[in-house]
Amino acid sequence: MAKAPPVLQWMRQPLDVKSFEEQSLDSVPFLHPGLMESLRNVGIHSLFPVQAAVWHETVGPGGGARDLSISSPTGSGKTLAYSLPIAQSLSQRLLRRLRALIVVPTRDLAMQVKQVFDAIAPSVGLSIGIAVGQTSVAAEASQLVLFPGKTDTCFRELHLASDNLPESRVDILVATPGRLMDHIQNTPGFTLEHLQYLVVDETDRLLREAYQEWLPTVLEAATGKNFSPSDDSNPGIGSVRTIRRSCLERGIKGCVVPRLQKIIVSATLTRDPAKIAQLGLYHPLSIALSTSDNLYKLPEQLRSYTIICKAQQKPLKLVTLLHSLGDQRTVIFTSSVSNTHRLSTFLACFEDLPFRAVEYSSFQHQLARSKALAAFRAGEAQVLVASDAMARGMDVEGVTHIINYDMPPFARTYVHRVGRTARAGRSGSCFTLLRKEEVRYFKSILAKVQNSSCKTYKVSSESTKELRPRYWTALQKLKEILDAGAGKKGHEMYAEEVTAADDAAVVASLLPG
Structure with missing residues (x-):
């Protein structure tokens, strides 16, 4: 030991x-x-x-x-x-x-x-x-x-x-x-x-x-x-x-x-x-706050959930979850700047979403990032897709939900991410999307955090089925955008080559996760 x-x-x-x-x-x-x-x-x-x-x-x-x-x-x-x-x-x-x-x-x-x-x-x-x-x-x-x-x-x-x-x-x-x-x-x-x-x-x-x-x-x-x-x-x-x-x-x-x-x-x-x-x-x-050795502390009013799914199902599970949350203010965290850009671009390609999503990452110029944050704070955008730069100390009033699209790599990252909600005594919730093989490691992260009970959340299969046609259309649009950006300055970091373009599962692999 x-x-x-x-x-x-x-x-x-x-x-x-x-x-x-x-x-x-x-x-x-x-x-x-x-x-x-x-x-x-x-x-x-x-x-x-x-x-x-x-x-x-x-x-x-x-x-x-x-x-x-x-x-x-x-x-x-x-x-x-x-x-x-x-x-x-x-x-x-x-x-x-x-x-x-x-x-x-x-x-x-x-x-x-x-x-x-x-x-x-x-x-x-x-x-x-x-x-x-x-x-x-x-x-x-x-x-x-x-x-x-x-x-x-x-x-x-x-x-x-x-x-x-x-x-x-x-x-x-x-x-x-x-x-x-x-x-x-x-x-x-x-x-x-x-x-x-x-x-x-x-x-x-x-x-x-x-x-x-x-x-x-x-x-x-x-x-x-x-x-x-x-x-x-x-x-x-x-x-x-x-x-x-x-x-x-x-x-x-x-x-x-x-x-x-x-x-x-x-x-x-x-x-x-x-x-x-x-x-x-x-x-x-x-x-x-007095805690046991080597343990972090989460807000007491935080409710935590996991969503277990295959990697290629994550984009559709995410959109279905966002639909169920309605217009409540939500921050989505990914593991990298490139993943943040891809995911926000994908949401922009999705037709008839009942919310507006904006990107917040160091990929953007400071002015664009400030505008995105201002729109989110003002309620003009209901969803903010962010890299971990957002997780550190940023206070946006009224955030009710956090979604970990990519599993946080460390306990301290999880603590800072979920800390964007359930602030100042208010309640909030966090959803973490996990592949089956990630579950054990995520449990080891939770073991380092007090007040970290996590329930399994079931995404509605009926709602997922209804969104599927628009989901495939959005994936194809995303592929076209990334293909058009490949080789251009500033796009090399997230552009990927894809063969078998008619295969929707391959197109889905463009997304993080």
Whole structure:
């Protein structure tokens, strides 16, 4: 029997979210009136348990003395859990400096996190920026850094040797790692030396991928650890980092400068000590739902089902299932970008569907992906076909169903996928289409997840029979589209050669699964 991997002791003994109750805003201690009003303006009148727990350990009695690890099911309110105390703390600032940095793995998640800050932080005079690579580095930099007396048009010619020292335009920055590194290395005046909060959202994903060694670079830029004065042409008089380093070098205890507090966040947080060690956490406290070792947690209101079928039956079973779900908001997950594109194209070929389906994957340009997501959020499209880029932290209100067209490869993938529904205490359902030979492996995935009972769902054979003629027509249209796209730029990734074009079963093999 394989030996269980080591787990850090502080992760074994979390502050249990269940020990906190939902708390009305009127009873939240020290909550700024402006923040309370802004929360109510967006329909929030109480804090969920995880939000109350984090508030307790940051603004409340805990007072931010420790770094925090936040791990709770998707949809439990983790973004507001850290954004609210950060906005509360920074509301007391005297000068505008970049004091809070939130790092996320994708552009779409960055924009979602920024929307949360946009809803509350302006009420206490805070400015929020975003760095995700949607525009050029120079254009983005002009929104983050201001040189007094200079115009944005001459930003590229500015240097740190300027007589006018740069100022930050933002108090809080939400960034993806690659673009963050661009600004650290190439943007004059961009500095992390005043940073008081570093949030690493979707921590497990960010730690699995190096992203140009962003983490050690950020930690050094913010804390001065392993910092050589000869490498700093302009450290900034009285900067937080400079004072921190001076206190450290001179052995001064009780330094009055705010400590950089790190907050790591994920629904499936890694327990690997080597990966966690990269973060350099200080006396960390885990805030989580108490679970057995090596188990993930699903939303309590989630209902899970499996649909067992042959590979060539999956497209028809899917369409039949979608018909039965009606116009309810549904997200379909596939295992790859190419599968997402093929499946969404197939649904577009199907005549007289009672719903509109849109594609959401990294195969698309960012603008097209944003439009698809906007249409889905607005209810103009009822079905969204997505790759796993969508599964990470994205919050779309009102999603009632998740369909795993392709079986998730890992338990953590399953957790993030199904977490798009049954959010904030609402109910939701998940359907996973499986080939007979996949059943055993899927059961091993469920064994790693608490609250994961899964029933078998029977798709109506009568409805399937009625849809069959239109199904064959859609498959033939799909083949024609893919054949026409073969060899063209951007289509090689999903085009396949098919012989025996009159054989519908072969045409069906074009689809994922």
